[in-house]
Amino acid sequence: MAMLPQALLLVLLFHTGVASSSSIINNLPGFFGDLPFKLETGYVGVGDLDEVQLFYYFAESEGSPEHDPLMLWLSGGPGCSGFHAFVYGSVGSLSFDYTESSYNKPKLKLNPYSYTKVANVIFLDAPVGTGFSYAKTWKGYTNMSATSYAAQTYQFLKKWFLDHPKFLNNPLYIGAESYSGIVLPIVVKEISDGNEEGDEPPMNLKGYVLGNAGCDSKKDMSYTVPFSHLKALISDELYQSTKRNCNENYTDVDPSNELCLDDMELVNECVKDINPAHILEPKCTYSSPNHLSNKHSVNLLLPFSQLPRQWCRKDNYIFSEVWANDKAVQNALHIREGSIKEWVRCNRSLSASYIHDVSSSLVYHEYLIKKGYRVLVYSGDQDMMVPYLGTIDWIESLNLNVTFPWKPWLVNGQVAGYRVQYTYEKYHLTFTTIKGAGHVAPEYKPEECLAMVRRWFAYDPL
Template sequence: MLQEVLVLVVLFNVVSSTSIIKTLPGFSGDLPFKLETGYVGVGDLDDVQLFYYFIESEGSPEHDPLVLWLTGGPGCSGFSALVYENIGPLSFDPANSIGNKPQLKLNPYSWTKVANIIFLDAPVGTGYSYAKTWEGYSNMSDTLSAAETYEFLRKWLMDHPKFFENALYVAGDSYSGIVLPIIVQEISDGNEDGRHPPMNIQGYVLGNPGTDIDVDENYRVPFAFRKALISDELYESLKTNCKGEYVNVDPNNALCVDDLDQYNECIADIFTPQILEPYCTVSSPNPLESERDSDDLNIDSANLLSLPQLSRPWCRSYIYRFSYIWANDKTVQDALHVREGSIKDWQRCNKTLSASYISDVSSSLVYHQNLIKKGYRVLIYSGDHDMVIPYLGTKAWIESLNLTVDSSWKPWFVNGQIAGYRVQYTYKKYQLTFTTIKGGGHTAPEYKPEECLAMISRWFSFYPL
């Protein structure tokens, strides 16, 4: 087996660099888990250098699943999921962070308790990932991003042959709902075509996933009605006058336009990623500039860094400021073995990339339909207070797959309390679980870490939620 692997490495021309990280600025003492960082070259002449953080399972690395995690955006760093979404074992410690010295603490709800996880900065231009030439940044799209991520995973596995046999899952949230099913299709096709290495793909996990952006957005109106953000009368009028179409509206339909104006007035001060949290406006030192947390979460929190002190009410974006300070610190980049001069400024979510990104897949539903035949296990979860990608739209497209309901809608519990509601579907060997996370927002584990760790632990163990 080892001889075969060595031959494949030579044939596949794996070009990568890896480093084991023992300590990190802001964390006291040695890291109590195994952290590896590195680059894998993909594309023509390995022009694109994709950066990753790999954390071995704190349970049983040789037996626990291997997960490739993709943060949304497009252009949001894997580090954001690692420290803010409670997917990784570290988080920032606001209570003990002073000035430009963010402190890190252990996260008791890390998914690395039950899985080996690769947090990838993809596509190129995300986080610490970079290209050696300008051509590497050009024409980035859904399909190209998926192809480069698939190439990354092939090369990473060649460099880490001890994980060949681990069950492989691809996971992600938000905009990853577009790209991730394409990657799983690439893996499936590659296995069938005999590409090396063969991957032990078992399924995929999606949180509050974008699937068809117009359809997802269209469900914001029914969601607003369900959550009592608009009146019964306005909702009935919207349904009648807009005929169920609230996104691509005919401007000549005056009645619908008027209703939508009333709707927008009702939700204008709602923080759509989590409707129960404060809507925050961050004032810039430049009086001509003002920014807020946007619906797609592609905010640049740089303005927060200039604030002399945090204003009230508390806003979640204030915590994001720590990542900008920490990840742009030269000592941090040296500790992570980031290549000097490879990036100008680290951003949690790269707005420049997302502005030039080509969305060449309008809907990923066709990929989900194709993957039904493969017999995979699928987990799709939605924070039920997310108005960016409402759970109603996600549930609707899942129902359009015409699967058999194996277990009907019912609650599941953590510590004796309802943590969400789930329904299970099957088609032959294919199994899909859809669950809500009660009180969760757009990135559900960020808001409900204990419940989401229980969810993923049970699901990986084939245990009912």
């Protein structure tokens, strides 16, 4: 057998060594004692020669890991780390303890309303450049798009299952929030087609979950005006005028249509100081520890609750960037030394190279109807980024049959939201609002959202 050239041998050895790796995490800085749940982190190589290394957090179900569903969760952005869902979105097992934390010393606590109470959940840093995911060459960062993001996610899952074959029989669901609602049905189609074509390993795909998720960018944006009218952010007079003068087209306004332009300017003036993620919460600029210190001249070692400041949800996000950039934390998570310069919760610089090659995922939903999957779609009803009206519109465009009409569902005897169920043969889609929630609904209403997924996974009515 001919010997391989030394340079090629080194490449192959490196490729083999980092294709996939995982570690069980027993302790984390900021959390007192051992973790009372099983947490795994790792990398899975995808793409040519595994040049893209996708990082993940995997939390086993706190119920029955061998029987409970397995869910792959995709955060929004594109470019927001799976860690956001893990600690802020109330999907994961931990959250920051704001009462006990200072900005320089974040503390963690258990999340009593985690989806991991009822499911095994993989939180993925995707696409590449998100969170701790990285590429071994600059080529790996180029030409990233919705379709390549979906293809790499499917490749990730196939390799992850090869390393975790005991979960192959668990019901598999794909979950996504915000922008990743565009990518999710493409991933589901890849899995579904792969199963039909005999790809290994076969996956026990049962359905998917969409939370405040985009589907069609034009539809989502076009419902900002009707949503603003329903929420009394614009007057009825202005709404009727805008509706008439713009012919209900609020996204592609004809530059020569001065009446519509004037109305839209008034609409924008009414909503520009509203927080689009949750219209009832303060609108704030994003802070950093240095910015906060300069602005308030405060000691960042003080407990978070004692800082003299207006409460702002975005200030909570600083904790993740302080925590995840701590070398002790990165060592505990088994992050590869030198793989990234700085961890950010949401990598906004991805937008410079990211190709938005799919503006609407509606065609994929239409395709998946024939496959008979279960689908849960939920929307925080105070979210103006992806208004629930737009979500209802694209669902109704699928021409499904309404099997259970719009009705309230309860948690602790109180209305938690309103739901409607659609079917087409074996395909079942449940849409629900989460009353009082904003974008990334579990972040605002964690107890209600856990009740929702618990019932849905169990095939119980909401």
